Amino acid sequence: MPNPAATSRPRRRALEAILNSGVAAWAGALVISAALTVPAMAQTTAPEQDPRRARAGAKVTGEMNPEERSGPSGDEERVHEAFQPKGIELGEFLLLPKIEFDETYNSNLHAVESGGRSDFVTTIRPEVKLRSRFKEHAINLSALAEQYVHRRFTKDNRLDLQLDVDGRYDFTSETQANYFGQVFSRHEERGSPDDARGLEPTPTQGFVNRGSIKHQFGRFTVVGEGGLDRRTYGNVMTALGSTVRNDDRDRWEMLVRGRGSYEMFPGYAAVTELTANRRLYDSSLDRNGYDRSSHGYRVESGIGLDLSKLIRGDFLVGYLAQDYRDPRFHDPKGLSLRATFNWTPTTLTIVVPSLERSVNETTISRSSSMVRNALSLTVRHELERNIVLSGYTAVFYDEFQGVDDQNAWTYEARGRITYAFTPEFFVGSEIGHRQKRSQAVGASFKQSIVTLRAGLQL
Numbered sequence: 143m144p145n146p147a148a149t150s151r152p153r154r155r156a157l158e159a160i161l162n163s164g165v166a167a168w169a170g171a172l173v174i175s176a177a178l179t180v181p182a183m184a185q186t187t188a189p190e191q192d193p194r195r196a197r198a199g200a201k202v203t204g205e206m207n208p209e210e211r212s213g214p215s216g217d218e219e220r221v222h223e224a225f226q227p228k229g230i231e232l233g234e235f236l237l238l239p240k241i242e243f244d245e246t247y248n249s250n251l252h253a254v255e256s257g258g259r260s261d262f263v264t265t266i267r268p269e270v271k272l273r274s275r276f277k278e279h280a281i282n283l284s285a286l287a288e289q290y291v292h293r294r295f296t297k298d299n300r301l302d303l304q305l306d307v308d309g310r311y312d313f314t315s316e317t318q319a320n321y322f323g324q325v326f327s328r329h330e331e332r333g334s335p336d337d338a339r340g341l342e343p344t345p346t347q348g349f350v351n352r353g354s355i356k357h358q359f360g361r362f363t364v365v366g367e368g369g370l371d372r373r374t375y376g377n378v379m380t381a382l383g384s385t386v387r388n389d390d391r392d393r394w395e396m397l398v399r400g401r402g403s404y405e406m407f408p409g410y411a412a413v414t415e416l417t418a419n420r421r422l423y424d425s426s427l428d429r430n431g432y433d434r435s436s437h438g439y440r441v442e443s444g445i446g447l448d449l450s451k452l453i454r455g456d457f458l459v460g461y462l463a464q465d466y467r468d469p470r471f472h473d474p475k476g477l478s479l480r481a482t483f484n485w486t487p488t489t490l491t492i493v494v495p496s497l498e499r500s501v502n503e504t505t506i507s508r509s510s511s512m513v514r515n516a517l518s519l520t521v522r523h524e525l526e527r528n529i530v531l532s533g534y535t536a537v538f539y540d541e542f543q544g545v546d547d548q549n550a551w552t553y554e555a556r557g558r559i560t561y562a563f564t565p566e567f568f569v570g571s572e573i574g575h576r577q578k579r580s581q582a583v584g585a586s587f588k589q590s591i592v593t594l595r596a597g598l599q600l
């Protein structure tokens with residue numbers, strides 16, 4: 143058990159850092175971004191755009207984190223506008239309610255190496271979105287609940303909740319402020335790198351905050367961004383009756399990012415991006431006696447593309463480093479790589495390749511962190527106006543810093559079809575496979591799923 147007094151000191155330090163450094167962090171983001179010659183390729187929703195089409199197209203992957211949920215993507219399922227829901231008019235807003243019902247067969251529910259057992263899982267997924275329709279500015283809200291009901295292993299039943307808000311304030315046509323916030327209560331996926339192997343999935347709660355300001359002058363675009371996240375984890379019981387305590391994973395995460403670009407000629411820009419982060423754990427020592435608090439940075443340069451509706455994205459290469467407070471840890475450093483593109487070869491097809499190297503937290507003893515090398519490809523094709531096909535494949539190589547017997551390869555592939563009978567009613571099906579090959583004893587597994595889906599929306 144961590145010493146309560148020792149535990150409170152990092153918490154006080156985190157709160158002091160937040161209160162005393164918040165303004166400085168934002169000022170630093172703006173100063174850094176103004177000093178960089180970089181373009182911001184991120185697109186904002188045009189005021190006259192149909193709010194039902196907000197965020198249309200395949201999602202572009204950001205920094206990969208194995209703790210994030212990886213549920214079905216509404217963008218992958220989006221059909222032609224003629225089969226989009228009409229929504230409920232609420233003055234300057236459009237209300238879009240939706241509910242989905244899934245029935246899934248999982249061949250290896252607990253993602254174990256041997257003796258895996260299958261189960262059928264029923265998922266009920268209500269969701270509501272509120273989209274603004276202002277001539278200027280924007281504010282959008284969404285709330286999602288996911289109830290998982292297992293036929294055999296009822297201890298895996300769970301309820302996940304998520305509330306999102308995002309907005310844009312248009313100071314001028316050249317200057318905009320953006321905000322994204324999220325509050326969540328969910329559970330870690332079985333087979334994730336830090337799965338506690340408890341009788342129940344590990345619960346996790348927290349919030350995410352991201353705020354940015356973008357300014358464009360001539361061929362230059364600069365962006366300053368700040369973020370503050372909170373993550374907490376619940377305890378779980380094991381089959382032997384012992385308790386796996388996860389409060390030593392509770393932490394604050396802060397980041398400041400500056401990004402700039404210079405448009406060399408139409409559609410092509412030179413990009414530079416600098417990100418600094420700080421991760422503060424509530425407990426001064428984790429369950430294995432290590433101090434996991436750290437700070438780090440990544441600096442990258444490359445090319446940004448914005449070729450009309452054909453291709454948009456970045457190819458950035460640079461250097462990253464994360465410095466952990468405990469001197470016994472091996473600090474990860476080296477190549478930083480991010481490449482993500484939205485390629486639209488035809489008006490009916492979107493292809494999204496993504497490549498990224500990032501530093502993630504871990505609970506593995508003697509390991510400071512997990513460096514994840516991720517390569518993925520998402521393809522979405524509109525076969526008919528009411529039929530959408532999508533596919534996703536990915537390869538992950540996880541390097542656990544400071545240890546030689548935990549590295550792992552993970553392969554994942556899935557395909558999905560969505561068929562809309564009317565704008566209000568649709569059905570779908572999905573088949574997927576995941577395989578992990580780990581150097582750690584008992585950590586490898588194979589898992590296949592088949593899902594049938596039906597949904598109603600207004």
